[in-house]
Amino acid sequence: MKLFKGFWTNFKRPPAWVQVIVFASTLTVLSLALFSILYGYGKSTFAIGLYVVFAGLFFYCAYLTYIGFKYMRNKMLIVADKYTFTRNLHQDYAFRTIVFSAWSLFCNFGYAVWLGVTAITLHSLWYTALACCYVFLSTTRGWLLVKSRRDEQKYKNDFIKLRRANVISYVICGGMLIGLTLLLGATVILTIVDGNVFRYAKTILFATAGFALYRVGMSVMGLFRAKKYEDEIIHSVKNTNLVTALVSVLALLSSILDAFAVADNRVIWLAVTGTVACIGIILLGLSMVLRGARTLQKLAVAQAQENAVRKLQLGYNRDGYREEYGSGDSDEKHSS
Numbered sequence: 001m002k003l004f005k006g007f008w009t010n011f012k013r014p015p016a017w018v019q020v021i022v023f024a025s026t027l028t029v030l031s032l033a034l035f036s037i038l039y040g041y042g043k044s045t046f047a048i049g050l051y052v053v054f055a056g057l058f059f060y061c062a063y064l065t066y067i068g069f070k071y072m073r074n075k076m077l078i079v080a081d082k083y084t085f086t087r088n089l090h091q092d093y094a095f096r097t098i099v100f101s102a103w104s105l106f107c108n109f110g111y112a113v114w115l116g117v118t119a120i121t122l123h124s125l126w127y128t129a130l131a132c133c134y135v136f137l138s139t140t141r142g143w144l145l146v147k148s149r150r151d152e153q154k155y156k157n158d159f160i161k162l163r164r165a166n167v168i169s170y171v172i173c174g175g176m177l178i179g180l181t182l183l184l185g186a187t188v189i190l191t192i193v194d195g196n197v198f199r200y201a202k203t204i205l206f207a208t209a210g211f212a213l214y215r216v217g218m219s220v221m222g223l224f225r226a227k228k229y230e231d232e233i234i235h236s237v238k239n240t241n242l243v244t245a246l247v248s249v250l251a252l253l254s255s256i257l258d259a260f261a262v263a264d265n266r267v268i269w270l271a272v273t274g275t276v277a278c279i280g281i282i283l284l285g286l287s288m289v290l291r292g293a294r295t296l297q298k299l300a301v302a303q304a305q306e307n308a309v310r311k312l313q314l315g316y317n318r319d320g321y322r323e324e325y326g327s328g329d330s331d332e333k334h335s336s
Contacts, residue, residue, distance in 0.1 A: 012067075019064055026057040102145060108138040108244065129187035130251050133180065137244050140176050141237060144169060148233040160303050163232075167295045170232035174288025177243055181278040181285075184247070188274035212248040215241070232292070239288060243281055250277045 014022070029050055036047040081087045112134035119127030147169050155162035253273045 014064070019068075022057065022064065023061055026054065026061050029054045029057060104241065104244075105138050105141050105145070108134050108141070112138060125187065125190065126254065129184065130247065133184060133247050134244070136176075136180055136183065137240060137247070140173060141240050144173060144233060144236050144240070160299060160306065164296065164299050164303075166232040167292050167299065170236050171289050171292035171296070173236040173240065174285040174292065176285075177239065177281055177288070178285035180243065181281045184250075184274065184281070185278045188270060188278075212245070212252040215245040215248040232295075236288070239284055243284065246277050246280055250274065 010018075033047060033050040033054055036042055036044065036050060041047050079086075112131050115127050115131035115134065118124070119131055148166065151162055151165040151169070155165060250273055254270060
């Protein structure tokens with residue numbers, strides 16, 4: 001029994017030299033299997049045995065890679081916690097969201113510049129609209145980051161005022177997202193009326209696909225993580241990222257239509273996808289405005305209650321002081 005436990009422990013966490021042998025053996029077995037296939041022995045008993053051995057070694061290598069990555073991650077986190085910036089980046093989700101949002105802001109501006117250059121090169125109204133959308137969203141995110149930082153410094157000793165400032169930023173962000181649909185919807189309508197639907201470069205399909213996948217992945221991750229927090233700035237950044245992902249998907253769909261759709265169907269598909277995107281952005285913006293308005297009402301009630309408690313405490317202190325002063329004065333007079 002002890003021998004089995006020792007073997008199982010070494011199997012789960014083998015020494016470094018054993019791991020090297022396992023990875024080398026996996027590459028060797030893979031090479032032999034490939035040679036067997038190339039020289040016509042792919043269905044032999046020896047080749048089938050190589051396949052089985054390779055499958056087992058492959059899964060074991062995947063397991064070793066996972067535990068190795070986990071071990072390195074823990075070591076890196078220990079080192080990161082020794083410094084203020086990396087410690088906040090690891091432990092503070094709000095701080096991490098703002099840092100990554102700043103990086104996303106830089107990427108969006110770069111992508112917007114690239115779209116603008118392409119729009120000038122191809123004389124494309126659609127490219128111009130997409131570039132303007134990304135500039136608008138990047139500006140919104142940058143404004144959120146700057147304003148939240150200033151509000152934290154201004155109201156760091158007053159939680160209710162800081163929360164109220166964040167909620168106001170949340171409402172304004174929702175209104176700005178609703179305003180974005182005016183630009184996007186007007187561009188879709190003008191593009192359809194003009195008849196010159198896209199004018200895409202064929203190579204743009206790969207660029208838009210890569211950026212759309214990146215934006216969708218980041219927005220989905222932020223969508224699930226932000227549910228744990230009540231910070232309106234985090235939710236504003238999350239919703240802005242979600243709208244950026246919607247615009248990216250719209251750009252990808254339009255490039256796919258340009259590459260594969262029949263010319264007569266492009267206008268219909270553009271109208272459908274553009275309308276769906278605009279409706280989604282409007283609903284998201286309205287939900288932000290309505291939720292923010294309700295939160296502001298609750299904060300106003302909380303602020304009024306806090307002010308009433310402060311007045312009562314102040315009045316009690318004054319009355320108590322006067323009463324004590326009055327009783328002392330009367331005692332002095334009585335003794336005289």
